[in-house]
Amino acid sequence: MLLALIKKEFLALIRDVHGLAALFLMPAIFIIIMSLALKDVYSPSTKALPYAVENRDSGQLADNFLAEWKKRHGSPQANSASWKDEVRGGKLSYVLVIEKDFSRELAAAHPGSGKQLRLIAEPGLESSAFAANNAELIMIANELRARALLAAARMSQRSSQRPLRSGAPDESVPVSALAMIDTERLSAGSRPTAVQQNVPAWLVFGMFFVVASLANLFIQERQCGALTRLASLGVPTSVMIWSKALPYLAINGLQAALMLAVGVWLMPLLGGDALSLAGIHWGALMLVLLAVSMAAIGLALALASLVRTHAQASALGPIVNILMAAIGGVMVPKFIMPEVMQRLAEFSPMNWGLEGMLAVLLRGSDMTGVLIPAAKLTGFATIMIIIAVVFFRRRAS
Amino acid sequence: MLEIRDLSYCYPDAEKPSLTGVSLNAGRGQILGLLGPNGAGKTTLISHLSGILQVQHGAILIDGSPLAVVRRKAPTRIAVAPQEYAFYPMLTVKENLECFAAAGRLGGERKRRRIVECLAFSRLERFVKIRAERLSGGLKRRLNLAIALLPEPELILLDEPTVGVDPQSRAFLLDAVKMIANSGAAVIYTSHYMDEIEAIADRVVILDDGKVLRDGTLDELLRDGVAHMRLAVEGVPVGEMNALLGRFGKVESVGEEWRVTLAHDRTPAELLAAVEKLGGRLKYVEFGRNNLEQLFMALTHRPLRD
Structure with a gap:
């Protein structure tokens, strides 16, 4: 009796084409779509977000910074005069604005208080993406600053013919470039x-x-x-x-x-x-x-x-x-x-x-x-x- | 009122036509019984009359005007009470009536009056607030009929309106159909129950394989049928009895009963006289003509249709 009823159930299932589709085809399609959609969550894409660059600095460090950013995030979109509208409208996810004194200030032992590097994001940029970009910006700028300071120290050492001191850095020189960086979303009236x-x-x-x-x-x-x-x-x-x-x-x-x-x-x-x-x-x-x-x-x-x-x-x-x-x-x-x-x-x-x-x-x-x-x-x-x-x-x- | 002339229809991709040269008439105040086995073409015919199918060949006329023209001007002159419960199960009886009354362009006082009249006609007054899905089979059939009657149609098609109801509801529905005809409407009534057709139809059309096999009054149809005799006889050996009855028509023996389909030139009196002359004593004898069911089966034959 049990076998007969089981047979009946299988026959009913096999003859229900749409039910079978829901049972097998749907999860299969779902797996394909979700796997493809989430592919880059575990190996984040560097080219996912469209961005542009407003470079007002002609210094080498600005170029170095942009080269590094390009390596990680792909090439920027062509910059236009109306980039703010494009960011506000979501066509660009963000714009990097490099001020004219960026290279000089980044290499300076005691940079000024002005913001030299700004990331202006579209209002709808998801919070984690915004935070990740912010952290990456600081990391690259810090690295460039550290190299610049080190290069300056070596240069100074060579010119004075004295060995480079180790273990006693100049405490008054800030290593971090954080104070030079500003990230913001274009205001849209809501958080x-x-x-x-x-x-x-x-x-x-x-x-x-x-x-x-x-x-x-x-x-x-x-x-x-x-x-x-x-x-x-x-x-x-x-x-x-x-x-x-x-x-x-x-x-x-x-x-x-x-x-x-x-x-x-x-x-x-x-x-x-x-x-x-x-x-x-x-x-x-x-x-x-x-x-x-x-x-x-x-x-x-x-x-x-x-x-x-x-x-x-x-x-x-x-x-x-x-x-x-x-x-x-x-x-x-x-x-x-x-x-x-x-x-x-x-x-x-x-x-x-x-x-x-x-x-x-x-x-x-x-x-x-x-x-x-x-x-x-x-x-x-x-x-x-x-x-x-x-x-x-x-x-x- | 309704005149169908030489109507033929073939569904796309179908191997053979569903209707072939169908002609029939239905008059005001008359009930036309439409009989046919499954697949005979009844639904195709009803679909034409309800405006779902367009005429491919032939003509359907209402008072001399083409059906399409009549439907365009006044679609509610013709109503259909389909075999299905064609209403909204989640609505109450009254809500259903209000919905279909509005769909039939009834409004204001006429709408209110027709709802009251149809409720009374179908004796649904006590159930106005009950959801249609909770009604019994008989009540659902009555609601189906009441909705069809709302716009006071001149021609009403009732497609197997008594399927699945108890004898009381069936009797009520048959009386109701007679009353509809008596009020002046033309009624086309399809059913597989021959006794219903015999009880109420003024004319009968037998349809099979898309063709009209018979069309006439019940008397006309049965008059053409052959006469049958059933008798049981004592005192005559079976062989002699068989030889005797064989002279009067086709003979069949079932137990002690003899069934004779009388030849056209023979009468029952002659047969009985011959039996008595042979010394047979009649235990019982019955004489009659085909009933509608016998005629129907004789015309459409026995093979299953689906």
Whole structure:
């Protein structure tokens, strides 16, 4: 009896193609994506972040510094006069500004109090990347300063024909270049905390989860004949589609309000950082949220029109969501992905939504700053809705 | 009211057409019983009438106008109560009625009145606040019917409306269908239950393999059927009895019973007289014609269809 029941279970499993896909294909794809995305976490890429250099110094040490930085971080982008806008908009992750006295001050026994080397980062740069760059900057500058001081000491020793003293350094000469270095983010009115980074990511992810819910309800209606009945009553396809889209737009709106409220009010009560909405452009936020919602609903409608059963919708909806999140920088921040995966991320609608949200919440972007992600999302939504209408009509006939 | 002329339809990639030259009529105040085994083409025909399928060949006319034109102008003149429970299980009875009334463009006072009337007609008043998913099979069928009746259609298609209900609900639904026809609507009623069709249909169409095999009133259909006699006789050896009955038609012996399908030129009286002349004593005798089920099986044959 047990064997017969086990056989039945295996047969049922083997014949459930979509269930099998969820069991085997999904983890396999997930392993591939996550391994590729996280590849550089354990061997950090030196070329991950786009940067530019503003070199105002013609000295040798400035060149040496830049050569070392280039070795570690790859070549800089071409510098333009509007680099501040590019950093503020997130096109450049940071800019290194080398002041005109950098080489002289770095080699001086007693440098002045002015900042000679500055790293100006984009508002949305993830904290660990910001800290790592800061530490590397100090390390390279210290090394260059130490070499310069040592070279100066040798030169002095040769000219005086006295042996170099050992074990009794000049205590008044600071070895560290820390005082010459300044790192900052371009101000956007909000602090880049974990909450500020996470709320947009998981809000976009959550908004796309209407896909499974909408698709399942749609299939239930189709299977029970309610949609056919509506069609026979003369209800146009466009009305049926809008009747689904509008409630889910409202649900997405509620989701957004709830998630933002959690960040603003609940997180501080739990001892975390608060999400700051101070100074953000509310119109831009609404535009991004609307575009994300339309993309999610469009995808849900297309999926519902393409699949035939609840099982297919239940399996495909979450799979598509999770894969889009994995590729799109929701589960793994895009900046730590290798370059190929970063390029791939740019094809994920969740990444467009995330970029739009980060632009508003971290970079303080206005409407013009979110037009590109909003346009991409709207375009995606339009294509999905066209697919939904075409397949809806084809299924009906 | 409804006139279907030479309707043919073939699904894309199908090997053979689902409908071939189907012609039939349904008049106001009449119930047209549509019979056919699975795969006969009933669903394709209903899909045409409910506007899901477009006419490929032939014509469907409503009061002389093409169906597509009528559906465009007033889609609610024709209603379908599908075999499935075509409503929202998570909504209450009243919420379902309100939803489909609005979908049928009913509004204001008319909407309110029709909901009350349909609730009363289907005797669902006590269940207005119950979610549809919690209704019994019979109540679900009644809700399915009530929704179809909301826009006061002139032609209503009922696709196996009594499947899975108890005898009481079945009797109620059959009475309700008669009342719908009596109120002036044309009704097309499909069912696999022959007794239902015999009980309520004014005309019967038997469809198989996409073609109309018979179309007529019940009397017309059964009049053409052959006469049967069943009798048991004592006092005559089996061999003699077989030879005697063989002169009157096709003979079959089941136990002590003889079943005779009378030839067209023979009468029961002649057969009985011949038995008596041979010295046989009749234990019992029955005479009758084909019923609808026998006719249906004779026309569509026995092989399973799916």
